[in-house]
Amino acid sequence: MIHVDNIHKSFGDVRAVRGVSFEAPDGKITGLLGPNGAGKSTTLRVLYTVLKPDEGKASIDGQDVVEQSLEARRRTGALPHGAGLYPHLTARENIAYYATLCGLPRDTVDEKVDSIIDLLEIREFADRRTKGFSQGQRTKVALARSLVHDPQNVILDEPSNGLDVMATRSLRDLILKLKDAGRCVLFSSHVMQEVAALCDDIVIIAAGQVAIDDSADGIRERTGCDDLEDAFVEAIRMVEPE
Amino acid sequence: MRTVITVLFKEILDNIRDRRTLVSALLLGPAFGPILFAFVINLSIEQSMSNVEKTLDVPVLGAEHAPNLVRYLESRNMNVTEAPASRAEVLDAVKLGTHDVVVIIPEIFGERLGDGVPARIEVVSDQANTTADREARRVRGALYGYNQQLAAIRLSARGVNPLVLRPLNIDDVDVSTPSGRSGILLGMMSYFFIFAMLMGGMYLAIDTTAGERERGSLEPLLALPVTRDKLMLGKITATSVFMALSLALSLVSFFVAIRFMPLQQLGMTPNFGPDVLVFAFLLLAPFILLGASIMTLVASFTKSYKEAQTWLSVVLLAPTLPILVVSLLTLRPRLEFMFIPSLSQHLLLVDMVKNEPLDPLHVGISVTSTLIIGGLLTWLCARLYRREGLLG
Numbered sequence: 001m002i003h004v005d006n007i008h009k010s011f012g013d014v015r016a017v018r019g020v021s022f023e024a025p026d027g028k029i030t031g032l033l034g035p036n037g038a039g040k041s042t043t044l045r046v047l048y049t050v051l052k053p054d055e056g057k058a059s060i061d062g063q064d065v066v067e068q069s070l071e072a073r074r075r076t077g078a079l080p081h082g083a084g085l086y087p088h089l090t091a092r093e094n095i096a097y098y099a100t101l102c103g104l105p106r107d108t109v110d111e112k113v114d115s116i117i118d119l120l121e122i123r124e125f126a127d128r129r130t131k132g133f134s135q136g137q138r139t140k141v142a143l144a145r146s147l148v149h150d151p152q153n154v155i156l157d158e159p160s161n162g163l164d165v166m167a168t169r170s171l172r173d174l175i176l177k178l179k180d181a182g183r184c185v186l187f188s189s190h191v192m193q194e195v196a197a198l199c200d201d202i203v204i205i206a207a208g209q210v211a212i213d214d215s216a217d218g219i220r221e222r223t224g225c226d227d228l229e230d231a232f233v234e235a236i237r238m239v240e241p242e
Numbered sequence: 243m244r245t246v247i248t249v250l251f252k253e254i255l256d257n258i259r260d261r262r263t264l265v266s267a268l269l270l271g272p273a274f275g276p277i278l279f280a281f282v283i284n285l286s287i288e289q290s291m292s293n294v295e296k297t298l299d300v301p302v303l304g305a306e307h308a309p310n311l312v313r314y315l316e317s318r319n320m321n322v323t324e325a326p327a328s329r330a331e332v333l334d335a336v337k338l339g340t341h342d343v344v345v346i347i348p349e350i351f352g353e354r355l356g357d358g359v360p361a362r363i364e365v366v367s368d369q370a371n372t373t374a375d376r377e378a379r380r381v382r383g384a385l386y387g388y389n390q391q392l393a394a395i396r397l398s399a400r401g402v403n404p405l406v407l408r409p410l411n412i413d414d415v416d417v418s419t420p421s422g423r424s425g426i427l428l429g430m431m432s433y434f435f436i437f438a439m440l441m442g443g444m445y446l447a448i449d450t451t452a453g454e455r456e457r458g459s460l461e462p463l464l465a466l467p468v469t470r471d472k473l474m475l476g477k478i479t480a481t482s483v484f485m486a487l488s489l490a491l492s493l494v495s496f497f498v499a500i501r502f503m504p505l506q507q508l509g510m511t512p513n514f515g516p517d518v519l520v521f522a523f524l525l526l527a528p529f530i531l532l533g534a535s536i537m538t539l540v541a542s543f544t545k546s547y548k549e550a551q552t553w554l555s556v557v558l559l560a561p562t563l564p565i566l567v568v569s570l571l572t573l574r575p576r577l578e579f580m581f582i583p584s585l586s587q588h589l590l591l592v593d594m595v596k597n598e599p600l601d602p603l604h605v606g607i608s609v610t611s612t613l614i615i616g617g618l619l620t621w622l623c624a625r626l627y628r629r630e631g632l633l634g
Contacts, residue, residue: 048465051630074467084458088259089252100248101466129259146462 001026001184002047002153007056009042016042018208019056024186024201026152029179031199032188035236039208040188041081044157047186048078060153074102077151081158083142087131091122094130095145102149112148120144120174136167143174154178156187160194172198192232206236245468249476253450254483263445267484271441272492275434276499283503300381301325303332304347311347311388318384329364336366342374343367343381358396431595432588435492435526436561440533442488443481444554447537450477452550455632470627474538478620481534489526493519513597521594526587528609531616539623542632564588580607583615 002024009017017039024030032040045051047058049069058065060072085094092113099109117126120140125133130141139159147154156175160168175198178185189195195202196216204211204219212219212235216228225231257263303325305312312322325344326332332344346364354361363385367378394404454460464470497519505512540557544550561584568585575589586608593600626632 045461050461050464070467070469073465076465078462078465080458080461080465082458083462086252086256086459087457088256093252093255097248097252098462098466101245101463101468103244103467142462146465149467 001062002030002058002060002155002186003062004043004047004058005056007043007046007053007058009039009046009051009054016208017046017053020205020208020210021056022203022210022213024153024184026184027179027182028200029175029185029187029198030201030203031195032186032203032205033192033195033232034188034190034205034211036190038205040190040205041157042208043205044078044155044186044188045080048076048080048155049073050080074149075151076153076155077146077149079139079143079146079154079156079159081161083146085130085133085138085141088129090127090129091133091137091141091144092117092126094141095148098145099148104149116144116148119147119177121170135162136164139163139167139171143171147178151183153184154186156185158188158190160189160191168194192228196228204232204235206239209239211235211239245472246476246479249473250479250483253446253477253480257446257449257480257484260445260449263449263484266445267442267488268491271438271488272495274441275431275438275492276495279431279434279496280499280503283505297321298377298380299323300343300345301332301341302345302347303327303329304349304351307349307351308347314388314391315381315384318387320381320384332366336368336374339368339371342371343378345381345385355392431496432526432591433562433565434496435489435522435591436529436533436584436587437558438492439485439489439526439530440537440558440561443485443530443534443537444558446477446481446484447534448541448547448550448554450480451538451541452544453547456547460632471624474624474627475620478531478534478538478623481538482530485530485534486527489530490523493523512595514595518594522591525590525594525605525608528612528616529583529587532583532612532619533616535616535619535623539619539626542623542626560584575604577604577607580604581611583612586612 004020004022006019006021007017008015008019020039020043022030032043034040042051046053047060047065049065049072052066061075063072063075065072085091086097089097095113095116096109099112100106104112117123120143122137122140122144125137130138133141139162143156143159159171163171175185175187200215201213202216202219203213212222214222219231219235220226220228223231223234225234257267298320300315300320301323302312302315305322305325315322325341325346326335329346332341332346335341336344344366346366348362351361351363365378365381365385367374369375369378390407393407397404397407454463463473497514497516500512500514537554537557540553541550544553564582564585565588568579568589573579575593579589580586586604590600590605590608
C-alpha cells in the first residue's frame with residue numbers, strides 16, 4: 001500500500017509538485033494521469049526514494065520514504081521512465097544483478113530469475129546481450145529486474161511509452177496478473193484510454209496538484225462528461241494554474 | 243559487503259566485454275610507455291654514436307692548399323671530400339642543406355703559415371640545424387687541435403717549452419654511476435606507470451558514473467534496497483582492480499622491453515630486476531585508490547560520457563605537474579615532497595632505479611599520505627552519491 005500525504009517538491013524556481021495526496025491500496029491498480037510536466041514523474045521518484053520531498057510525507061507499507069527509505073525500497077519494485085539496461089550483459093545477467101543486489105539468497109537467484117523470465121515471456125532472448133534490443137524487449141527486461149525480488153508494491157513510470165500494440169497488450173496482462181496476486185500497482189501515463197481500461201482508481205494530476213481522484217465512472221459523474229477524454233480535459237481545468 | 247562484491251563483479255564483467263575499455267586498460271596504457279621509451283632511447287643512442295664513432299664526411303674547398311691539415315683531419319676520423327667549386331656555391335649548398343658543414347681553405351693559406359701570421363680558415367655551417375651544429379663543432383674541435391699542434395711546434399723551434407701556453411689543464415670528472423645516468427632518462431618512466439594506471443581505470447570511472455546516468459540505468463539502480471555508499475564503493479573497487487591490472491601489465495611490459503634496449507651503450511645499467519618490479523608495484527599501488535576516486539569524483543560531476551572524457555584527460559595530465567616542476571628545478575628528494583602524491587612515487591622510483599638506498603621514512607610517508615588522500619576522496623565520492631542532483 002502506498003500513502004502520499006501533501007508532498008511538495010521544487011527544482012529551483014520550478015514548483016513541480018504542490019501538495020499531492022492520494023492512496024494506492026493493495027490488490028488494486030492506481031493510475032496517475034496527467035499532461036506532460038504535470039508532476040507525475042516527480043511524485044513517483046519521491047515514492048521510489050531517489051528524490052526527497054521538500055514538504056509532506058509518503059510511505060510504502062507504512063515505511064516512510066525518507067526516514068526508512070531502505071525498508072521502503074525493499075517493498076517496492078520501480079520502473080523509472082526510460083530505464084536503461086547494461087548493454088554488455090545478457091538479459092538474464094541484468095536481472096540476476098538486481099536479484100543479487102536485492103539480497104536474494106545466492107542459491108535461489110538462478111531459480112528466481114528463471115521464473116521471472118517465464119512470467120514476462122522473455123525466454124527467447126534471455127541469453128542475448130541487451131545491446132540492440134527493441135524498446136519492447138528492453139522494457140520487459142527492465143520490468144523483470146524490478147520485479148525479481150517479489151515486491152509488494154510496483155511503481156511504473158510511463159511503462160507503455162514506445163511500445164507497440166502487442167507489447168502494450170502483454171504489459172497490460174502482466175499488470176492484471178500483479179493485481180490478482182494482491183499487489184499494489186501504481187503507474188503513470190498520459191494516455192486516458194490506457195488508464196481507463198486498466199485502473200480501479202485514477203488520480204489526475206495537473207500543474208503539480210491533484211485535480212480529481214476517483215474511479216473512471218466517478219470521474220465521468222463529477223465532471224459531467226460522458227466521454228473520458230472530455231472528462232480529463234475538464235478535470236485539468238479545475239486546477240488553478242500557479 | 244556482499245553488495246560491494248556484487249557491484250564489483252558486475253562492473254568487471256561488464257567492462258571486460260567492452261572492447262574500448264579493454265584496449266585502453268590492457269593494451270594502450272601498458273604498451274605506450276615501453277614503445278615511446280624504446281623510441282627515445284634508440285634515438286639518443288643513434289645521436290650520441292654519430293658524434294664519436296662514425297666517420298664524418300667533410301667537404302673541403304681548397305684542400306690542395308693545405309695537405310698537412312687534410313692529413314690531420316683524416317687522422318681524426320674525418321673523410322675529406324670534394325666541395326662545391328667556389329665560395330658562393332659552398333654558401334648556397336650549406337644554406338640548402340646539401341652539406342651540413344664545409345671547410346674553406348684560401349689559396350694564400352700556405353703562404354701565411356710560412357710567414358707566421360694567422361692564416362684564415364672558414365667553417366661554413368647552419369647553426370640553427372642541431373645535427374649540423376654538432377658536426378661543425380667536431381670540425382672546429384679538430385681545427386683547434388691542429389692549431390695547438392702548430393703552435394707547439396713553433397714554440398719548440400724557438401726553444402720555448404710549449405707548456406707555457408697551457409697554464410690550465412681542465413679535466414671533466416663525471417661522478418655519475420652507470421645506474422645514476424639511467425636515472426635521468428628512466429625518470430620519465432614513473433609517469434608512464436601512473437599514466438597507464440589512470441588509463442586502465444578511466445573508462446570504468448566514466449562508465450560507472452556518467453555512463454550509467456546517460457544510459458538511464460542509474461535511477462533504477464538507486465531505487466534498489468541498497469545504500470548508495472556501497473554501490474559507490476563497489477564501483478571504485480572495480481576501477482581500482484582495472485588500474486592495478488594495468489599497472490602490473492605496464493611494469494611487466496617495461497621489464498621485458500628494457501632487456502631489448504641497448505642501454506649499456508649509453509653507459510646505463512638501470513636497476514630493474516624482478517625484485518624492483520614487485521617493489522615498484524607496491525610503491526605505486528597506493529596511488530590506485532587516489533586515482534580511482536579522483537576520476538570517479540570528476541566523472542560524477544559531468545553530465546555526459548563525452549564531457550567526462552574531456553575532463554578526465556585533464557586528470558590524466560595532472561600527475562605530471564609536480565614531476566615536471568621538480569625535474570625542471572632539478573630538486574633532490576626531500577621529506578616534504580613525500581607528502582605529494584605522484585611526486586613521491588616518482589622520486590622514490592627514480593632512486594630505486596638508480597640503485598640508491600631508499601629512506602624507509604620517505605617510503606612510509608609516501609604510502610600513508612597517498613592512501614589518506616585517496617581515502618578522503620573516496621569518502622567525498624560517497625557523500626556526492628547521496629545528493630539527488632546526481633541524477634542530472
